[in-house]
Each structure stands twice: as structure tokens, then as C-alpha cells.
Amino acid sequence: MAGGSGSILLSQHISVTSQGLDPRAAHILQAAHDLGISSLQDVAITDLIFFRGSITDETRTLVESLVVEPLLQRGQWNVESASADFVIETALHPGVTDSITTELTRLATRMSLPITGVASGKRFVITGNLSHAQLQQLTSQLLANPIIERWSVNEPITPTFIDADATASTHVEHVQIDVNTSEQQLAEINKDRGLALDPQELLALQQHFAQRGQLPTDVELETIAQTWSEHCAHKTFRAAITTDDGITRPSLINQLRATTDTINAPFVRSAFVGNAGIISFTPGRTIALKCETHNHPSAIEPFGGANTGVGGVIRDVMGAQHHPIACTNILCFGNPDTDPLSLPDGVFPPLRTRDGVIDGIADYGNKIGLPTVAGAVLYDPAFTANPLVFAGCIGVSNTFVDQVAPLPDDRVIVLGGRTGRDGLRGATFSSMTMDASTGDVSGASVQIGDPITEKLLIDLLHDAKHLYRSITDCGAGGLSSAIGEMAEGVGADVELGDAPLKYPGLAPWEIWLSEAQERMVLAVDPQNCAELQALCAIHGVEYVDLGFFTGDNQLTVHYNNKPVLKLDTHFLHNGRPQRHMHAVMPTPLRNTPASAPQWITRQSPVDVLLALLGHPNIASKANIIHRYDHEIRGATMVRPLVGAVGDGHGDGVVVAEPTDDFGIAIGIGVNPWYGILDAERMALAAVDEALRNVVAVGADPDNTALLDNFSWGDPQRATTLGQLVAAVDGCCQGALAFNAPFVSGKDSLNNEYVGTDGERHSVPPTLVITAITHVPQAENTVTSDLKQAGNVLLLTGTTKPEFGASHAAMICQEPLATSGVVPDFDTSAPHRYRQLHQAMMQGLVVACHDCSEGGVAVTLAEMCIGGRLGAHMILQSPLDLATDLYTLLFSESLGRHITEVEPHNLAAFQQLVGQSQIFGTVTDDQSLVLPDGAALSMQTLLGAWQDGR
């Protein structure tokens, strides 16, 4: 469907080639060799811009002056490629967001040039003796993506321009659903239209329309499918679940809500309603927080999927009436060294996915001008076919008032981007299992973002706070969801004919359901419309009035005055029967052994440590972090990279406005490997890790709000649902232990892939916990890098032989199942974190790092690297070096930090912080000395830890 409305015409084109080396070429060459296409010797890239119209020499000269930088590039008109081994030419589908065509079209109109259409593409001139299969692989996996572009081999590509005269059928189809429709017929309609509804839901729908005595229109069906989709309705989290012990539980969402109510924290302003959670740590200032997933889109179009994922979560914060200030992301990919031949059909190589996703996140965050401050990147074979992309955003407001519902006669105002065929059926798509053909059938479900348009929206809304009654963003389901939700309990009357379109020819249902990005829907008191419209003109934001809120509780949609939809908002939002599901609870191993397992004691500690430092999950992420702007706004006070030369890994990050003496810390907890063995302990561990991270940088654990994000397999599988139930139990226990309420969350289920082999590839149970915590004194924050030789190192917390699903097990190739027990939650942790925070506020701590993947040894090595200082581990109590040494160094027991304290503060620190054990000193001899005397030089540590790519 993407770009379907194109017409092919003869055209002229200019080819723009870089005079110096084109960095893109080197990147493709490298990636191709990673794919095993070693016969590729060279790639030369030329950008192509196609023009339609009666273009004169004069126009050509003008255009050339616009698109060619004479010092760096060479431009040629209508010159086809010189002969080469192969020439691949690509062209974007019409309507795919592309700033070059947008801006050139705008200029052509303003300068009244004789140009009637612009399209863009690329030419790859390939040197190398590639087989047909290799050429196909190179093209489809590195050079082009059928989701957004077309290509031609060894012949000039014919660009497709937007058809300015396209017309759409405005025919409204009535679908045969009435009393007589059989369940099988319903199932067929469900499948044919990709509604992704349950049988009971189809029956409820049938009953409703039978009662109404009027067949549903196609638009009505699609609207219900969107509103009732797993993505929008969270059916599993709202389901009644019966576990194998016969007990039927409250819904998972109610369990989380009840936990937040029990904690009853004074700083919570709004939890689990609206677009984001809202909290307030300081009088007059509120903070909105939200984390979203964009997994399926990122799997089939990594750049666009991640790009729009970031744009979407930023709009969530805008939809909560807050001004965005920072972004976060957590990314999960297949192993970098995955054999390309082992990939399931339709799956990109992990590095191709990773680089595309990171480009997409950097492109949106950097261009919209928000710092990307915190994140994590995890690698595991289970993510090869189902990469996970979690994107978060934080916003602030000094004027927040609780949002009110629209009143009758308020106008329905849509601001921002125009509507195209982008992302049609995204909500239902993301609720379906993927297969090899997903890319083809759901192509339109992925878009490319336009961060500049959204940036203008941010600036406008910053100035327009007083001009609207309520606001929401256009996400999955587009206008149907946004207006549908706002109209709940009041009703709205909408005229789709007035919607500004990217290109003509959209059918009413396409306009109504389009997921075109960068749009917000506002309910505006008629007497404020003129002022808002004027403000939009100044900010360059498109303003359109689509109708009004009615008060009749009916959602009514017209197209050119013809009715296309009329639904009772109560049925739309509350008519869906609750899902009943069955869960088989996991029965994890829980008996902690007395000592370290043999699979690790067989290895030398030095070898284990170096292998851990080189593991992609632990090794330096500097190359990725430098791709993101983390400095804009000048408020990133504890950065993702810290230390003497700015390459050390931090724990949490701290954002503090240069004019404030306080700030907020952001911490992230995630460990899918624990989830495979013990979902409940995994959730507790994730909550503990998020808290450990924020405490380590100087935040106050007693002022913490949490976000939950679940990326899971198919919950219809009882064991998978059991893991989800166990994880929610763990979340709630963790929240209660720390008095840290959940204020918002999101679930992405069905992260499974059915290969053409018919085999199911599911993600491990992946829970991401984000902690947002008050930092009372920005000046007293702490970083993880060692500061000064002679200082004392202390380990706080208790270490047990807990090696289950540990990274030590991974690098020792020990199967998860036999690796041991997943670390248990330490009930003394909340109290100890409070004490540690006291010590930091008193300035007793100069460095602090939490112990997580890889255990104490990795933590201390990272602290040495950050400070470019050595450390000598000395133990007060004698160890049984045979086993205890391994436990001390590599166990992943929870609740632990390593702190660096100046000698003259040692007594005060130990008096304040319980369970703190002296276990070493900072040295200036540039080496890490283990308790058994083994020494690793800084050079050795860096060599193992610094990532290649």
C-alpha cells in the first residue's frame, strides 16, 4: 500500500557524487564483508534527485546551485552510470518522508519553478565478482529496503512521483455482519481484514451491530479493531487470569495499580492514566515520564521503526502537557557475530538492525534537540529475529494542571504533520506474530519520522499551554484512537474531508486510521481558536479544525458530508468482553548452593574477568553513545560516559538544569536471562538494579517513581503467561520493598517470529524497569570512576554464590538451565541504600558503582578504567580461595555497591552504612590486583573492554 498512489512519467535527474571519500561507502563495504560477501571490492555511492516538469537549462543551473556543494561534490545532469560490474539504483516510494523532496518541492513552488514533481534515490556502482545470490543479499539487506524503496539492477530506475491528480474511492463498504453470520464467517472476516480480534470479541461485535440493526461499515470495523487491539487495549494485562493452582487473580494492570495505591506516595500526581505518569518532587515543578516499545517496526525497517518510536514517546510526554527534556533507550539485538547463513527468512543481520536502529534513534533525538542520556544495549541470539527497542522520554512543567475532558462544542483541532498512508493498521500489526512475509504485507506499517515538524510542535505547545482544554497525541490507530479516546463519554462529530493530506487519493478509512507521525489532537474552546491559529502561524505549525465535541456520546465521522462511521463511545471503549486466560506458573530452582559451581572454578579468575570485559553486553559502548547528543540543554550533569578521559561507564545519569540546585536521576534495570530461569526474581532484580543505579549517583531512594515495560512472547501460551504473572508479582514486591510506585507502563506481547521453517522464535521474558529519582543536591552527585590513589574501597551488601543466568556462566559456555540460582532479593537493601544516600549527602563518598552483570570484578575493573587508576583488593576476612574467591569476584548477588572513600572519612562512612566491608585500596600503579595476587594492567583491561564495533 505504501506509495501506491504513484504515476510513472519521463523525468530528468541530477546525480550528486562526493569528490572525496564517501564515508557511507566504507560502511557498506564493512557490513558486506560481515555478511561474508568478501568478493565485494568497492562501492561508489551517488545521490539521485529526479525532477518532473518542463525543466530548462536555467532551472537546471538554479537547482544545481541548491543541491551541489562545489568544493565537496560533483553534480551531473541526466548522466547514466558508466559501465561497472553491477549498478543498483534505488528510489523511495512516493510519500515516504524525505526532507530533500519536501524542501525542493517547497522551494519550487515558492520560486515558481516549472517543476511538477521531485523524487529521490541512490545509485550504487559495485565492483566485485558477486554471485547472483550475493548481489540479491547485498541489495536487500544493505542497500535498500522494500518497505520504503524500489530498486533496479543494471538499468536506470524509473522514479515514481506522487500523483497530484489521484482520487480515492469514497465508497463506504458495509460488511455483512448480522444475527445470521456464523462464527466461521466471522473468523474469515477477522482474517481477511487483519482485525486480529478474539472469537468472543467478534461475537460481542456481532451482537452490537445486530442490536443496532444496521451493518457495520468498513471504517467502523477497522476502528473497533484498532481500539480493541492488544496494542491499544492491553487485553492480556486486563484479562482475568486463572493459574494452574486454580486461583483466578485480579488483572495484572489492577495488581500494579493497587500496589501504587498501597504505597500512596505523596509525589505521585497521576499514575496509569493518560499518556504518561506524572510526579512532583519539588513544589511547582512536575515531571512526566513514559517508556514505549517499537519492536515490530524496528524489525522490518530498523531506521524508521526506531526513529518513529522515539518521536512517539516524545509525543506521549507532550500529550501529558509536559515539555520534553531528555530521552532514553534500551536496545536488544542478536549477537554481533551471528552467521548470516543461519538467519531466518526476512530477518536482517543483527549488526544491520543495530546500526539502523541506532541511526534512527540518533537522527530523531539529535534533530529534535533532546539529549539521549541513558540507555542499555543487550545482545542475545534470542533477539535476532525479534530485536527490542524501548524508547523513553522525560518532560517537565511549571504550570501543570490536571487534564479535564473536552466539553460539548469544543473544537477538534489537529496540529502538526499532514496525513498520508503511513503506518496503516500499525496497532493491529504490532499485536500479530511476524512471519517472513510481514515485511511485504504490513509494509505501510512503518514510516520515517520528521523530527523538525515535531520540534515545531514542542515549541508551539510550550507557548500555547493556556489555549487548549485537553490534548492527546496521534499514535497507533491515528485519528481513530486519538479522537476516539478524547470523545469517550462526550462524543464527537468529525469531517475527514477537511484533513490536510500529504498527497491526494486517500480513502476515508485511510485518513481516519493513518498513523502519520507528528500530529497532536486538541480540544479547544471556540473562543481560543483564533489565538491558537495565530500562534501556529508564527511557529510554522499546520492547524486544522476537523469538527467538534458533541455531548451525545456518539462518535460520528463524515467524509465530504457523507456519514462513514457512527459508534456509541461507551461500546467502543467498554464493549469489549474481558479476556479469560490460563497461566502455568514457573517453578524455578531456589536453593542457593554453599559455594561457587565447578564450571567456573575450573577457569582462572583472570581469564574469566577478561572474557567478561570483552562480552558485548559489558564491553565499552562508547562508539554508540558518541552517536547521540547528550550535551544539548546543558543539563546532563552525570553523563552516560564519565571519568578521567570520558570513557567510563556510569550507573544512572543525572539531569539538573544549570539554574537549579536539585535534579533527577534516571536508572535502568533489565536482565532477560534471569527471566528465562526465574521471572519473579528477574523482576525483583530489575527493580533493585534501577534503584542501585540511581542511588549510586547520589539520588534519594525514598523519592523514586518507576516505569515498567514488558516485552514478551505469545501470552496465549500458558507457560509464557505464567512467566508474565510471576514477573508482575516480582514488580509489585520490589515496588513495595522500596516504596517506589509504578506510575506508568507498557506491554509489548507476541514478540515472536515464525520462520518459513514453521519454527517459533520468541524473545526471552524481557522486563525493563526505569527509575526516576529526586536528586536533592546536584553538586553532591557521584560518578563511578576512581578518584585518588590511597583511598579506601568498600563493598556494601552481601555476596552469595548466586550464579544463575550470570554472565560468568555465558562466557564459560555453561547452559542457563544448569548455571545455578538466580540472585535473590536482599530485603536489607532499601535500608542500606538510604544509609548510602546519607553518606553521599554528607560528602563521604567520592566514587560509587553498582555491582551487576559480571559481579564485583567487572565493577571494580570499570571503576579503574574510568579513573585510569589501579586498585589492590585486600580482604579482611580470609577466603577459601578455591571457591569463595570466585563467588566474591563473579557472583551477581543483588543489593551491592563498591564505594571509594577518603581515609579520613572511613570511620564516619562505616558508622553510617551497615554491611560495608573494606576490600581494597586505590593505587596509582595502573593495575588491578585480585585477592589471589594476580594482576591485570590497565592496558590489558582496556584491550579486553574496548569494543571493536
Added chain:
Amino acid sequence: MNVTTKMNMKPHALVLTAPGTNRHPDVMFALELAGANASSLNLNQLRDQPSAIANAQLIVIAGGFSFADALGAGRLFALELSHLVGDALRTAVAKGTPIIGICNGFQTLVRMGMLPGASDAALGHNESGGFQCRWVTMQPVSKKSVWTKHLTQEIYCPIAHGEGRFTCSDSTLASLQRNDQIALTYTTNPNGSRADIAGVCDESGLVLGLMPHAENHVVARQHPQFHRGARNGLGLHLFTQGVLHATS
């Protein structure tokens, strides 16, 4: 002297923005700290009040991704500015108004020909091939630029760009050196810029363009080694120089 007259003595700094400009709040904060009254105008507002240029005592073209860098960083911003206020900006320089373009603003001034640019110089893609955000050290060099001539210490601040590689012909480089127009140089070259050039000025010394974001290191707390006691390299001094010149 009472507060209001003090206020009145503050020079007015005008910050120009385009769709996609995103560091204007940062530079306005820096200008206020440096003793100016800062306000910003986007292109739509400038269209209605072109006289704002003549009334400003200091002019900034802020960083960001104007027009999403379509057709090359700064190209369309330069086109719009030349069209709207090109003459007014040149007049402002003629009467001694200091102008600074940072990052995308630098790229814009070069494309406008208000700095060595147009056919002489350009800012190309980083050697690394992509966007880079990292801290760099800049040495003030030019005794001609009103922005750098009184600077005695190096400036430590972040870069955040994908197209910051300063490129020029041998003859242009020679004339830049001859005329003391190389304003700032990198201690460690982050992007492959010719002769480690981080910033250049025009022949009058009033117009400065630089890639690094001095506006993101204007208070000690912003130093990435703040927790290690580092307090050096404030970028604020650069703006103080501009503001002092505007007041003189």
C-alpha cells in the same frame, strides 16, 4: 546606579532561528550570563520585523538542524536569511555589530558568504562518517577576531555535529593564515578539519563561526570532569568577549 539603568546598559543580543534550530535556549542562557539581554526570532517573525537586525547590538545564528539539513547543512537557512535580511546583516557588520554562528549557524554563515565560504571553504562530513558528540579543547588563535583576541585560556566544550570538517583550498588556507582569520583550533582534531580549524572569522574580525558548542560550558558544573575537581575551560569567556565588544 539603580537596577533599571543597569538593565538598560545591557546590550541586546538577537538570536536567529529556523525550523530545526534547537540550541537557541542554550546560547541565550550563555548570553544572559555574559551580561546581555537575549531574545530570539524565527524566520516567520523576522519576515515581519526585518528592522530587528539593525536594532540588535549582537547577533547569533544558533545551532541545530535547520530544515533537517536537507540539501546540506545550513544551505536553506542561508538561502532564507540572504533573501530576508542579507543586506541588513552586511550593514550591521559594516557598523560594527559582532555576529557569531555556532555549528549549524557556522555552516549557515559560510554558505551565505559572510565567512570565508561560498566557493572558498565548506564544512564537509566528518572523517568518522557520522554524527559525533564529544568534548574537545579549542585554542584561541586570532588576534583579529573581537571574539577571541582577548582570550588567554583554552576553551573546553562539546561538539555535536555530522558535518563539521572544515575544508578549503590551499590558497584560501594561506590567506586565512595571512589575515589572522583562523580564530580557534582543535588541540585534538575530532572531524578531520583542515589545519585543525574549529572556527574562523571574517576579514573585519566581527563575524565568527565555530563548530563546538561553547554555550554548553558556561557554568562550572557542566564540566564533564566536575566530579574530579576540574574547573577549567569555560566557554562563557567567548560570549563575554562578544558582549563586551557590543557594549564598547
